[in-house]
Amino acid sequence: MPAKIVTVFNQKGGCGKTMVSMQLAASFALRGHRTMLVDMDKQGTSTIWAGQASQDKPFPATVISLAPLREKLIGEIAKHAENHEIILIDCPPAIESSIPWAALNISDLALIPVIPLMDNVWASREAKELARRALEENPDLQTFCVPSMARRGNVFKACTEILQEDQGIPLLETGLQQRNAYGESQMFGLSVHGLSGSSAAAKEVEELAKVVLGKLGIELTRKPVKGKGSMNKQREVA
Template identity: 35%
Template sequence: MIIGILNQKGGVGKTTLSINLAAAFAIAGQRVLVVDADPQGSSLTWSSARAAETAPLFPVIGMAKPTLHRDLPEIAKDYDITIIDGAPRVSELGRAAILASDLILIPVQPSPFDVWATEDIVGLIKEARQFKEGLKAVFAVNRKIVNTAIGRDVLDAFTDESFPVLKSQVCQRVVYAESAAQGLTVIEVAPAGEAAREVKALAKELLRYDNQERKAA
């Protein structure tokens, strides 16, 4: 399965979700690959920050090119799950990442600004479904402020007949930045912490959703 983590709005935590979800899948026994499709190369930078003596949980490769949808399937076939850390903004790279994916995860912060900013990515995914009928997409709440009810009403605006909102939510926590600075994930730094629990729950829900959709197809 190829999961594209995409949103045309910057700063929603695509790279953070990409590497931490990859860790959750890898620790659960999946063969995982992360593809950095953003010219900024954030996932590659994270990977290079990892200490040489620390064994990687998964490989990270750079493929920020508009032929991604044609080139990636041959590479991805050797892995159970491939995660694409996508580029912001509507572009050839964004379209290629969508077409390369089986499932699009759209991270959004519980803010009206994020609601408004999803219009472009939603349009691109619906456009791509004309060429890739089985393409699935979901919203996931990321960077929710801990112990607040902010955004509860805003989330209703994300309800779409073909774009469900996952129940699992990831909160804003300092451990994400602290672990990233070391080239690590929250599951490695604080395996029993709330951040690790949230990421694992999101990973499990993504797999359940994909399995349900496959059975319904």
């Protein structure tokens, strides 16, 4: 069966696209789904991140860069779709780029990471507009905003409520909070699942993964494999 395709996009830089993509890719792979992450950002953050892993504890999902292909990624992704269950596309920041547009046209699901702060709320309107236009070409596309780097506090709460008001492109009920464990997982070329003592981060990634798998219509029959890709070095607990 051809892969389900998930595009993670937003023209806003630094809103958590790569973080959401990498943690979800790891979670799906650890559940036993053949998962590939396609890095479309020429900065290559996902690719470099996965490259930090040690040989005995590789990053759980396959990570490849197709950034030089730009909108021609479609043909290349079609080649991988037969051999994978889930393909995530980590998009570059610029929305005017043809990359998110091409990716949305072949996707089952689009995720827009948004930090619940006003500048992100404003910027998300452009991303939502692109998703609405893509829906005209690809009527089966589902699009959701994902809370990213959320923290406690009135401003985060108020901005979350603003994002929840949009009925057209809803805010997922789960997302990633701001935690040290996420930055640390990059350092070791892992996801938070591979860090000892990062159970709060791993738990919220699992909650998000379950919601995303549900939207993709993939049954939750497999639990993540514990300890796979784990590391034992001393580390700060988030």
